[in-house]
Amino acid sequence: MGDSPYAPHTPTETREMLDAIGVDSQEDLFDIPDQVRFDGQFDIGARSERGVRAEFETTLGRNTDIVELLGRGHYDHYVPSIVDHLADRQEFLTSYTQYQPEVAQGFLQALFEYQSMLVELTGLPVANCSLYDAATALGEAATLATRVRDASGSRVLVPAQMQAGKRRVLENYASGTDLTVEPYPMDDGAVDTATLAEIADEEVLLVYAESPTVRGVVEESLPTVAGVAAGNDALFCLGSDPVALAVLEEPAALGADIVIGDAASLGLGAAGGMGLGLFATRESFLRQVPGRLVGAGEDESGRRAYTLTLQTREQHIRRERATSNICTNQAWVALRAAIHAATLGPDGLVELATDCVTRTGAVAERVDDVPGVEAPVHDRHHFREFAARTDEPARAVAADLADHGFAVHALDDDHLQVCVTETSADAVDEFVDALEVVA
């Protein structure tokens, strides 16, 4: 032990290299004042590869073996094996941002294809090749709105029911650009359009709505929401996800100016919340888009080639006047999502999305049959997940369900939320049995 296992130098080689440089020791290469020198004692003991693996297996093994019926922005869909095997090819995995496109055509084309599939799903002509997650994508949507002529004002209106993390991230982005974030009420799990129209005025910059909502409700009044935004010189930003968009009406047709979401519902599965920020918008906002864009062009021989484009928007050129500070993004997750979508194809993706409607409806009915439980709480169509009301205190019911091996969200004292995908569908019978015992 002692040397880095990933530095190939033999002692002789090190000696010869030092000689070539003309110094006696490696320490002579460091121009660090004694005052701030550190003795190197972090108290981190080196382990063998097998040792590290065993340690992590043991540590991670402390995660309880539990069936996750959890959603609210992070979804576990089955990821075909081919996704792992192709995305893990080292040339993809260990490459970086395509500053030299002539030796990065493969990744650039894959990202171009990813952008293209999002264009198909959203109906909007511009999709970037990733932000961090849905929450930061929403923050970027708000800052974009401050830079375009089509909108004015400083109020950002968001649904009262919204994933808390997303709201808090948005509030941070908003505070740096002097925006305020205000909730509008929901009516039975969907936008209360009458109240929204009432509270909206010319000071509104951006109206944000979701379909499916954080509670899985398929929103049916989006054209009205878009109309409220347009009527007040505000932009309409829709939050959605690529699986739902396979069956839902194209956001562009509904009047969305920007679509954000987490596209990691394809390609990643349960990943501790790691995401893939989806960001698509209108052609007229092209030069205000945050993040990287891949464009098609031609090389010197006239053959089609791909390159990062419109880079003058970005921080490495525009610095404090850039459209965003983002540099490192989620490109590899975008590659995974693209491979997953391509593996499913249009039939497979539509089938997956349709199952998210039919299965969820069926599970809600079964939950509703359990004495002391009402589901779904909202008399709406649902996608993947739904809220349920319990006679018993909901948090206690959730805790008891955990003891039976099921994790669900407890929304407040009276409500649970249940999410079912194909990865948890086989456990529904046992879940309903457990619910009958504890509720």
Added chain:
Amino acid sequence: MSDDEPGNGGAPGADGYDQARYTDGDRYEPLLSEKRSREVDVETPLPDAVTRDSLELPALSEPELSRHYTRLSQMNYGVESGPFPLGSCTMKYNPSFTEDIAGLPDAAIHPDRDPETMQGTLAVLAQLSDYLAQIGGMDGVTLQPPAGAAGEYTGTMITRAYHEENGEDRSEVLVPDSAHGTNFASAALAGFDVVELPSGDDGRVDIDALEGALGDDTALLMLTNPNTLGLFERDIVDIARMVHEAGGLLYYDGANLNALLGRARPGDMGFDIMHYNVHKTFATPHGGGGPGAGPVGVVEKLEPFLPAPRVRAVDGEGEPAYELFEPEQTIGKVHGFLGNWQVLVKAGAYIARLGDEGLADAGAKAVLNANYLAEQLDYEVPFGPFHHEFVASAGEQDAADVAKRMLDYGVHPPTTKWPETVEEALMTEPTEGENRRTLDQLAAAFNAVAGEDETTVASAPRRTAARRIDQVDAARHPRLSWHALDE
């Protein structure tokens, strides 16, 4: 749905693509949409008003897709392809075993679990936080920022909250002219005015210029150390004193931390906030642009401002238990959930593998390699002594052309034309992963190009999957999807 339609994929030849083709090197691969797409009707139990009529996407079999992406990977240069001395990016070797650890079934969890049922995940996060605090000489660490720039943004938001808490209105963030572009953009995103500091003649912070810029408006000075020229800021202790006396905070951009591993810590130099680029220093793969992770460390007085939630150990007997908590004056959140969890697992595994001595050796070998490589070059290296990276000058040649020509020699070129403090900059960071022989080959490529005439250099590259791409035209006529290609 319908049977397979032949589409473009059915007929090899002039109009279609030939799945068996492998005669044109790996220079070209048709788009998925050019191979075979299918439009399917959408019918669901949902009302028609919210349902789309149809969806058109590529429709290929798994064997076809496997070849498609394999060919694309062959048209891509990664760390395994050869030396990748992209300055300030630390393209070091990414050990494969960390992928397997991040892929363990027990790591695949939903972040909204009850903390009691995700003790393993919290333990991994707590251990990595401790490692990073030790390595940076910091008191508290958040793992939430999903990239370096997100870490900078977190740091500037903490700065704002700290000054507001003290009842101070400080509007300016100072950034040296040689800094990463993200520093400027992150400070602006947090609502600060950015003041650029000119570098001194020695390539380091100009103390007089700093003195002149510091004042009642100063909220923060952001520094990279060693800086982007690879130079250690020798006056760092004085700089820290000056900034603190002016009432400001000092931020460490961790992009170049690899150079200092085990030999110096930002906390000991007087830095109050820092971010770590785990995809650089701690060898998590760059993934063609990400995901990375940009954890942020702070000194004790700033811990209450860290993003929520944080992880901590609960006092008790037996195996340590962990809980999530909300810091008292938290800035809120910078990621919807816990950050780039899988990347964090890989970083933790890498640090555990290397330990104290391995980390220090990684830093030493990175510095050795940069110095050895620079010694072999015909190009001038104007500043020194440098550490893990150096900036050579292409002199009369165009640095961007030099980079293209280096591709013909089978190596990845350095970062070019930046920092602007060096004329026609070739910013070069070989990392510790290269052996002497590879460094000699890399030097030979640099030197061969240095001796070539302008016509040869300007017409490169010739041996790559694509020849030189017309960037200006691509930007002037943006075609950003396959839909746009049809127009």
